[in-house]
Every structure is written in C-alpha cells, then in structure tokens.
Amino acid sequence: MKTYPTYKDSGIAWIGRIPEKWKILRGKYLFRNGKETNVGMRVKHILSLTLNGVTNRDTEDHSRLSPSDYATYQIFEKGDLVFKLIDLENFQTSRVGIVDEQGIMSPVYIRLRAIENIVNRFFYYQYYDLYNKRIYNALGYGVRASLSAPELLHIQLVVPEVDEQEAIVYFLDTKLKEIDEAFEKNDRIFGSSDRKNGLLLEYKKTLISEAVTGKIDVRK
Structure with a gap:
C-alpha cells in the first residue's frame, strides 16, 4: 500500500510518525x-x-x-x-x-x-486501536x-482533515468486511483453527492501526 509523501514525529510513543499535515489534539x-x-x-x-x-x-x-x-x-x-x-x-x-x-x-x-x-467512526477506530495496544491498561x-x-x-x-477521516472509515469498513467474509468462506471449506483466527485478528489490528495513524494512505 502507498504511504503519504512526507511525515513528522507525533511525539507520542504509541503513534510514532504521522503525515505532515495531520494534527495532534x-x-x-x-x-x-x-x-x-x-x-x-x-x-x-x-x-x-x-x-x-x-x-x-x-x-x-x-x-x-x-x-x-x-x-x-x-x-x-x-x-x-x-x-x-x-x-x-x-x-x-x-x-x-x-x-x-x-x-x-x-x-x-x-x-x-x-x-x-468530525467523523465519529474514525475516532472509534482510533480509540479501538488504543484498546488493542493496551494503552488504557497502561x-x-x-x-x-x-x-x-x-x-x-x-x-x-x-x-486528519474530515475528508481523510471519511476515506479511512470507508476503507476500513470495506476492507474488514471483505476479510471477514473471505475467512468465513475459508472456514466453511477447510474448517477453523485457533492459529488461523489469531492471525486474522492480528492482521485486522495492524490494518486499523496503520490506517488511523497514517502509516498507509488509503485515499483514492
């Protein structure tokens, strides 16, 4: 996947670098x-x-x-x-x-x-990313x-700007649904396993994190 042209340090350990034009609030x-x-x-x-x-x-x-x-x-x-x-x-x-x-x-x-x-669902994904990273627990x-x-x-x-928030939400909603549907189909054919389910969960967590922190550019 493509990335943004330029990045800057967010100053936050669990976020890392963010696109140059994004804000921290x-x-x-x-x-x-x-x-x-x-x-x-x-x-x-x-x-x-x-x-x-x-x-x-x-x-x-x-x-x-x-x-x-x-x-x-x-x-x-x-x-x-x-x-x-x-x-x-x-x-x-x-x-x-x-x-x-x-x-x-x-x-x-x-x-x-x-x-x-703002786009509430974008911030839901971001707060969910903090949950996955156990920031609340820390x-x-x-x-x-x-x-x-x-x-x-x-x-x-x-x-990010509102239009970027919307683009990220659309990307995640669409991509996560596609992933779930593909794995459900795979499970019906080959059966489920803890290892496969664990890999799926980690992949989804990574995708959410990279999208909401700007590590990937999902805009069309």
Whole structure:
C-alpha cells in the first residue's frame, strides 16, 4: 500500500510518525462527556458493550433488574462513543464501542459525544486501536485500575482533515468486511483453527492501526 509523501514525529510513543499535515489534539477539544440519566424510563431499549461491539441486550441478561434500575442507566444516541474503563487489569473484556441506535447502558460507562465537525467512526477506530495496544491498561490506576472521563479526554489523538477521516472509515469498513467474509468462506471449506483466527485478528489490528495513524494512505 502507498504511504503519504512526507511525515513528522507525533511525539507520542504509541503513534510514532504521522503525515505532515495531520494534527495532534487532546480528546477534550473534540468530544464532551456528559451523562443523561434515563429518568422516567423515557428510553426502554437496552444496549450492551461487548467484544463484538455495541449490541442489543438479551432479555435474559437483565431479567433480574427492576424498572427502577433502568432509570439509573444513561441514554446513548446514535454516533456516541462508549467506553468501559474499569477493572483494567482484565485484558479480556470490551473497552470501546460506537452506538448505532438510541438506547440505554450502564451508568458506569463513559459516553463521549462530538463537539466538532468530525467523523465519529474514525475516532472509534482510533480509540479501538488504543484498546488493542493496551494503552488504557497502561494508564489505569487504583485497586481496580480505572480511567475517568477527564483522563480519557486528556489522551492525545491523531486528527486528519474530515475528508481523510471519511476515506479511512470507508476503507476500513470495506476492507474488514471483505476479510471477514473471505475467512468465513475459508472456514466453511477447510474448517477453523485457533492459529488461523489469531492471525486474522492480528492482521485486522495492524490494518486499523496503520490506517488511523497514517502509516498507509488509503485515499483514492
């Protein structure tokens, strides 16, 4: 794949060099954190942050909760980013997702909503890259290792122009879908294996990282 013509040092160890015209900004200049509680049970659709992203929550998962419990949940809107940044010593749990529809989720989650003209899904991929690199785990603290919303918003992010953000999202959405479909077809024919699945996951992680940090130029 092609690269950008010129690069500069980002000054951030886990990002490295970035395209010359890209910026580095802290998340607080792009997003705000706010908690909108589900008072009066205005929203009844329950979502869950899983390793497969934000999904509809099965009724069996929350049958033990009473309606009053859902009144303490927070409301998320389409495009919001959601984070679970508690118990960071556990490396096998979901940490970041993007919301595709209105719903409610746990009050312990962090919600970020854009305050600038940006492509939310690009920053979802970038925050997901930080999850893959275990940056949240490295920055966590306390007995149950956690990060607060202000600390999350203090993390520096790579910011290309909006048209480049859109191009990167299109590339990743398309490419990752193609990869998954190809491997599913391969599994049906030859069967699955832990080694093959591990290689697939690492390839997808690398592709996301290289795209969101500008190591490859995916523009047409």
